[in-house]
Amino acid sequence: MKRNIAIGISLVCIVVIAGFLAMNGRPASKDTYKIGIVQIVDHTSLNTIRTTFIDQLKELGYEDGKEISIDYQNAQNDQSLLKTICQKFVSNKYDLIVAIATPSAQAAISETDDIPVLFTACTDPISSGLVDSLEKPGKNATGTSDYVPLxxxxxxxxxxxxxxxxxxxxxxxxxxxxxxxxxxxxxxxxxxxxxxxxxxxxxxxxxxxxxxxxxxxxxxxxxxxxxxxxxxxxxxxxxxxxxxxxxxxxxxxxxxxxxxxxxxVDYEQLAIQTAQMAVEIIQGKEPAEMPVQRLEESxxxxxxxxxxxxxxxxxxxxxxxxxxxxx
Incomplete structure (x- = not known):
């Protein structure tokens, strides 16, 4: 009888400890949602988008190192490196690829038909071959456009x-x-x-x-x-x-x-809009069903x-x- 009670107490302790770890944002690695962020090059607009996007995800309840794991890579305007980065994201079976700027989005989409690709700062997603239409992307990709006529x-x-x-x-x-x-x-x-x-x-x-x-x-x-x-x-x-x-x-x-x-456009606002779309994808929405978004104002x-x-x-x-x- 005492032995059974001891076993029961031990099991309860294990459950409590596991729950405590989960509540403190340390889920098992297999449960962590993996996001790869690929950026074509360093410049102020794109850097603003990336940092604001990550900050906004945290505000929405998805913090790097806790609910999600983010792998950020910069191609430094090298097309071969850009391709390699996207191939790595695909081979590692990331759950979502966030592509900053059109070349990044084109590279990511060319490497996968299955992993959702969320692009941002892509001026003309249709001419760039990223989506079939703005209203119905029709592929594994959607995102936000920074189009304003020159x-x-x-x-x-x-x-x-x-x-x-x-x-x-x-x-x-x-x-x-x-x-x-x-x-x-x-x-x-x-x-x-x-x-x-x-x-x-x-x-x-x-x-x-x-x-x-x-x-x-x-x-x-x-x-x-x-x-x-x-x-x-x-x-x-x-x-x-x-x-x-x-x-x-x-x-x-x-x-x-x-x-x-x-x-x-305001690139901070564009990043916030992109982060909101990312949360929808994390929660199960298909990119093909999500219209490409633009900011209302210039x-x-x-x-x-x-x-x-x-x-x-x-x-x-x-x-x-x-x-x-x-x-």
Whole structure:
């Protein structure tokens, strides 16, 4: 009888200890939801998305090292490394792949039809081959888009530095999204009797030569949310600043890094929206059933230090419309 009681007490203790460990966020590793985050390159916008996404997951009850396990990898703009990272995530049978920027999403989707892929900061998911449609993705992938027409920045420029007739742009033709947005810019400049000067780059090492090839021909430079270009924003702003040429960009981080102004999305809000979608997937929802989401609004960003450097004064109405003013 005493022996049976002792055994019973031991079993109860084991159950209590197991419960205590679970309550303290240390579930067995087989129960931990594994998330691989792949980022194409380092630049301010993408880094903001990643850190805000992880913070928001924690706010929503999914903390790295507890309810979930996060493996973050950066490809440093190396396509072969990007492919290797995604292959690793698939071979390790991760539960979810979070792909930051279009090249990351394309690489992840090419490696798996089964593991859910949640992308973010993908400007045109349809043209990039990520989804069948925004409303019905139809694949194992969905996510958030940062699309804002580059022409909005051109219209903003007309309020800040009117009289622009010669436009310059720099982009990586290897990024599908950039080529799509450049086509929009070509159409806009043609309709408005503007000259367009293009310079292409394939890596950040090409940036200086590209900028210098057009800087003396243009009244202003307009940049898409091209990842290679964004990684070179400081250099572009420095060269343009010395020539007193305004640079307009499609991301808040690019304005923060030296562009004069721009019109784009709030990347912190985009990351929060992406984290909310991640929770739905963690809880069992299929990506194919989840429409791609966009932020309702676009925002105006200004850089007062750059304005001072190139002798530009922001009109009062532009200042009042601005969401973020960087100094």
């Amino acid at each position: 022409t909005k920045s051109v219209e903003l420029a007309d309020r800040i530095t009117p009289g622009i007739t010669r436009i310059g742009t720099i982009y990586n033709p290897g990024e599908t999204v950039s080529t799509v947005m450049i086509e929009e810019l070509k159409e806009y400049t043609s309709k408005n009797n503007m000259e367009l000067y293009e310079a292409t780059i394939t890596s950040t090492a090409d940036t200086q030569q590209a900028v210098e090839s057009i800087i003396d021909k243009v009244d202003a430079i307009f940049l898409t949310t091209d990842n290679t270009v964004a990684s070179s924003m400081n250099l572009i702003a420095n060269i343009a600043g010395k020539k007193k040429i305004p640079v307009y960009a499609g991301a808040d981080s690019m304005v923060q890094d030296g562009a004069l102004a721009g019109c784009g 925002f105006i960003f200004l850089n007062t230090s750059t304005a001072k450097q190139i002798d530009v004064t922001f009109p009062d109405d532009v200042i009042s419309d601005a969401t973020n003013i960087f100094e």
